[in-house]
Amino acid sequence: METPHINQERIKKFLSEGKRFDKRKLEEFRELEIETGVSKNAEGSARVRLGKTEVLVGIKMNVSTPYPDSPNKGNLMVTAELLPLSSDRFENGPPKFPAIELGRVLDRVVRESGFIDVEKLCIKEGEKVWTVFIDVYSINDDGNIMDAAGFGIIAALKTAKIPKYDEKEEKVLFGELTDNPLPLAKHTPISLTFHKIGKDFIVDPTREEEDISETRITIGSYDGNISSMQKGEKASITLEEMDKILELNEKAWKDLFKKLEKFVK
Amino acid sequence: MAAKTFKRKDGRKPEEFRKPISAKVGIIPNADGSAMWQSGKTIAIAAVYGPKELHPRNQRDPAAGILRCNYNMLSFSVTDRIRPGPSRRSTEISKIMEWALEPVLLIDKFQSMVIDVHVNIIQADAGTRCAAINAAAMALAHAGIPMKSLVSSIAAGKLDKTVVLDLDKYEDSEFEEGEGSTDIPMTFTPDGKLTHIQIDGKISKEQLKQAIELAKNAAKEIYEVQKKALKEANKK
Amino acid sequence: MTDRKIVIPGEVIVKGNDFLPGEGTERNGEEIVALRYGLAEESNKLVKIIPLSGPYLPRRGNVVIGKVENITFNGWVLDIGTAETTFLSLTEVPRYVNKDGLDEVMDFGDMAVAKIWTINKRGIDLTIKGRGLGKIDEGIIVKINPNKVPRIIGKEGSMIKMIKDETNCNITVGQNGLIWIKGDKVEDELFAKRAINFVSDKSFISGLTEEVQKWFEKESKGEKNNGS
Numbered sequence: 001m002e003t004p005h006i007n008q009e010r011i012k013k014f015l016s017e018g019k020r021f022d023k024r025k026l027e028e029f030r031e032l033e034i035e036t037g038v039s040k041n042a043e044g045s046a047r048v049r050l051g052k053t054e055v056l057v058g059i060k061m062n063v064s065t066p067y068p069d070s071p072n073k074g075n076l077m078v079t080a081e082l083l084p085l086s087s088d089r090f091e092n093g094p095p096k097f098p099a100i101e102l103g104r105v106l107d108r109v110v111r112e113s114g115f116i117d118v119e120k121l122c123i124k125e126g127e128k129v130w131t132v133f134i135d136v137y138s139i140n141d142d143g144n145i146m147d148a149a150g151f152g153i154i155a156a157l158k159t160a161k162i163p164k165y166d167e168k169e170e171k172v173l174f175g176e177l178t179d180n181p182l183p184l185a186k187h188t189p190i191s192l193t194f195h196k197i198g199k200d201f202i203v204d205p206t207r208e209e210e211d212i213s214e215t216r217i218t219i220g221s222y223d224g225n226i227s228s229m230q231k232g233e234k235a236s237i238t239l240e241e242m243d244k245i246l247e248l249n250e251k252a253w254k255d256l257f258k259k260l261e262k263f264v265k
Numbered sequence: 266m267a268a269k270t271f272k273r274k275d276g277r278k279p280e281e282f283r284k285p286i287s288a289k290v291g292i293i294p295n296a297d298g299s300a301m302w303q304s305g306k307t308i309a310i311a312a313v314y315g316p317k318e319l320h321p322r323n324q325r326d327p328a329a330g331i332l333r334c335n336y337n338m339l340s341f342s343v344t345d346r347i348r349p350g351p352s353r354r355s356t357e358i359s360k361i362m363e364w365a366l367e368p369v370l371l372i373d374k375f376q377s378m379v380i381d382v383h384v385n386i387i388q389a390d391a392g393t394r395c396a397a398i399n400a401a402a403m404a405l406a407h408a409g410i411p412m413k414s415l416v417s418s419i420a421a422g423k424l425d426k427t428v429v430l431d432l433d434k435y436e437d438s439e440f441e442e443g444e445g446s447t448d449i450p451m452t453f454t455p456d457g458k459l460t461h462i463q464i465d466g467k468i469s470k471e472q473l474k475q476a477i478e479l480a481k482n483a484a485k486e487i488y489e490v491q492k493k494a495l496k497e498a499n500k501k
Numbered sequence: 502m503t504d505r506k507i508v509i510p511g512e513v514i515v516k517g518n519d520f521l522p523g524e525g526t527e528r529n530g531e532e533i534v535a536l537r538y539g540l541a542e543e544s545n546k547l548v549k550i551i552p553l554s555g556p557y558l559p560r561r562g563n564v565v566i567g568k569v570e571n572i573t574f575n576g577w578v579l580d581i582g583t584a585e586t587t588f589l590s591l592t593e594v595p596r597y598v599n600k601d602g603l604d605e606v607m608d609f610g611d612m613a614v615a616k617i618w619t620i621n622k623r624g625i626d627l628t629i630k631g632r633g634l635g636k637i638d639e640g641i642i643v644k645i646n647p648n649k650v651p652r653i654i655g656k657e658g659s660m661i662k663m664i665k666d667e668t669n670c671n672i673t674v675g676q677n678g679l680i681w682i683k684g685d686k687v688e689d690e691l692f693a694k695r696a697i698n699f700v701s702d703k704s705f706i707s708g709l710t711e712e713v714q715k716w717f718e719k720e721s722k723g724e725k726n727n728g729s
Binding site: 298376378 | 511539552554
């Protein structure tokens, strides 16, 4: 059900007083829970709960030819699906724009941060490289699937193991894993989204808060480096607001890094 | 009757179904009804939305409500990744699910409305359509849909010459000794009527009867687990 | 009255030819069998199911809350959560409405409290002539399953009265599961929302009134400690 207009008015009014319906601060995230290894045929997997929002992420790998312009680098493919299971707002059918954007934004978070050391995924230059598939599925949508998925991707990648590869037969032994983790960078890219409502910025909106978000900025960053950014929806922001968001991002990044460490070493 | 005890790869007796079997109701807060079903390593989650208006209008049935099932496997639910999106197999299973569940639904008075059941397989080790049907039946009851009863689903079959219950993935896809494997997923009402049966492989009439009997009895145990999950739904 | 127990569709509730099958049940030989998931209740030999889930079944006289989906030349089409077309004619408004000024009375997306006047083959006809009916101006709308509405209202309105008094809010309960809360402060409205969700979550237990009283006592202490 769409959030009724009168509720939207109340949420906005409350926000202008620095308050949220669930008593959180504007820069506060809901309770985060991450469980890894939840889908055992996957090379890696994670279930993320952020408040009532729930997302499942799975990692699969396969061997294929590299792209011609990067003969010594592994491939990465990030896909997201907003399952009709997770909300009355999602219909059965091919992915619509929100799912497509979600996949592409998350792809950039992982790819541009260099989190996966793709050169170490090369088996034979120009001929065989590992492809890492990251698939994201929404299980219950109560807002901020974007950030929940980002956390899930980190957790799933960090706990994934590479499948066995039969060099002679030149095929992947699906279902048999080595003890080798994925070649990952030491830094952790965390993707966080900031929503503008009126004059205020909030993080981790519930679905009803997301309904009144005027514009949002998703920032992928690590150790003070920004590696990806996406501004979505219609309203504009001033440069001062941009500065504010970047500041908020630094603070929130530290907060989330601590929280994520609890679940993934 | 098998002369000697047939040895299954995972050590089960022929008439043993996989454990653990577990079920939980109310796992998706947004849905009108929802449930999870796990049989061994196969896990299915189902969500029901409805009854609600059916769009497009030309698909409406002015005489009764419509059940619409949507079965889909998550790409990483299997060892060899499935490309996201529908397949011919998932389309067929979606329809099979509708046929397995419809006989117990009492949705005549929901004219022009639809009840959507979405089922996703989180982890697959064969028997996914059975797990899907078990989860869907609980989710429909949880959603308050009027029903004569639940339905309970399990597969029986044959490995070489032995009638067995609840084939796992190895048995269904890789077992090739002798006569190979035959997989027979079935769905029963609590009073023993069949609402769904498919056979994939060879089997004699006598052994088919044995398989059906085996499955019918196992379905009773499945039913008890489904019932317990629904009764315990509100205990937090 | 016997203790209520949760039953599932197809389950035998009682055995005996002197029992009568009420709502959500049917007779199968000597047995009364449930046809819905919910609480089985027996009273004076009448056995029925109190559902905890399921759709809203509109009835004449029901007060409902709906959203304007469309404006026609002579009225408004509202969504009250049913498949039937639900219509409010401009003649069912307690004042004169110019046929060019319908959107000034109620526009797309506005919500209103209305009463079901008639239900026929064409659909549901609403009226807002009557006390407590009309466009909703401000506050918050809470959605619960319509089958829990009787618990929110309580015996002779006792539960809803307790919630109104404790939270200092005006509350209008739609039989279709939408509830309008209006208070002086947003905090009060949110308090009422929490109370309603509490009752809704615990709607299956007996002794609910005492539980809610206890909940209010705890919450009030908490509010005092927070100095809000």
